[in-house]
Amino acid sequence: MAERLVLSIDGMGGDHAPEIVIEGMQIAAQRLPHLSFLVHGDEAKLAPLLTANAAARAVSEVRHTEAHIGMEVKPSQALRQGRGSSMWNAIAAVEEGQARAIVSAGNTGALMAISMIRLRMVQGVHRPALAARWPAASGGYVVLLDVGANVEADGQQLVEFAIMGEAFQRAVSGKARPSVALLNVGAEDQKGHEEIKGAARLIRAAGVEMDFRGFAEGDDIAKGTFDVIVTDGFTGNIALKSGEGAARLVAGLLREALTSSLMAKLGALIAYPALKKLRQRMDPSNFNGAVFLGLNGLVVKSHGGTNAMGFAAAIEVAALMAQSHYREEIASNLARLGSAQAPAAQQQDAG
Template structure:
């Protein structure tokens, strides 16, 4: 491999893999021609497709493996039996310094378990979190955790706030991101003890790379009230799936309405340009790519059902994180944070993945 950004790809992860993965890699190289790839997968399925993309073939190295992590496989089983899988070898490449990031559209729980076991968590961070973009009235925000940790204590939530703030600064360009903790009300007395303790630590902390706004409610997510929304993985996953389902519901309602009569169809023709803008703004492929924050290595999870464009956006996120030295920036900001308590760096063989979030 030549010098520069190298992204390890799990060619066998995703509903339409490996064709979706390779086409996505080709699209990503059109945006970032200097990026190279280290691709892992079954030679009989990948090589014939790779040969069709001459430019891509010249910009990547391919490693054969017969083993693949199935979409329905339990994380614990994948961790024990998937040591030679395309997913595990791609993660190993980051650990060994052969690549700066790994991207996979495969089994979320297995990816989290393997990545945590191989890459470990950063010093001082107990649990990694799944973070991703949310479209808002003001642009975009980042929300975490989206499913890695069903139960979180106050220290976990403070960790999420810091990591989400760094992500917001580097990727969304917010100079001093605003941070909010998702709650059942904005009043200080609402919620439970872990939320109150996290809020108190964030209000009194020195070195926080952002400004703590306070508690926010569910409707604040779409309003863009804050740049970083912090919550536990159970609540975050429910919010994510609810938002996805609502977007599909609204899209279906609009489709039915415009087909309901001749004049409705005529109205669609008149509003076609506006509808194109709306579809583009809400296109889930634009926001594809969830980052596992807190690991000592960049791991990006693509939605398993995405297409090549969506996968290219996930690769683009990985490239941006690598170019901005994301891991180093989190470490630097974490060292500056004073919360008045210390914690140990937790590691376990199961990786802590409890919810399939993406």
């Protein structure tokens, strides 16, 4: 029998926990029969849900916790008071080697703060990054990072993000050689912030092993021009939310249009199978599961408001990452970057 892949689940995190968490585990367990779960949370609440979801129950072990961290708790508060909560213990299980990844739909700031303290950063990474997936016109999806772990990033950090994002795209999509670009306000070399121009020079100078294509613009995200688009967490968060907002706007206006008259309703009814396929393709659940990259341990953040399908997608991301060569790949590229940086730093000291 093949080795089971154990994932650690924050049973109490998210707007609709624990219900959608257990239902998401049920879907994931049916799709990926080699998974097992350590579920952290209130046993009295989890037990009846597991009873109703037999596939999840068959591969789950519940670890009871009394407390859980609310969605409004600040990171500093979570660090002081979060010990023993479902999120904390779920992360600790990864730290202690009992599970290969944690999946949580809970408080993003708390998840990041506790993960950084407990799991610490991979050697050679200065700051972790949050990587999200976005559906592309070309099919498949684009990896966008950082979407909010840090508000700023210097050139060196952007290169680290590029290295991690490229390995993430490969781990999850199976693309052998994802293309990578830096998000900018124009494709020309002289445009943009000094940090971005520095990052482009550094990727080329360091001989980082990737298909680096230069600069991307905002509309390249949805176009799918590149497989990985790299930016700082401030810009990435705003780009992602601007895109989500615009997509929701068009979808909402479409819904409004197709219910605006009897004829419109009739047309929509006749076109229903095609419209349903469209809705499925754009469903955010498909792309749920952002990953904190750069930590000694896999941390997957599900959207707080997701449904069971979305939570299952986040579990799948965790499984794909855990089975991949992500760690070895980023280690070798970070080493290239480190050796390119060392002489540059000496030069700077001398200059």
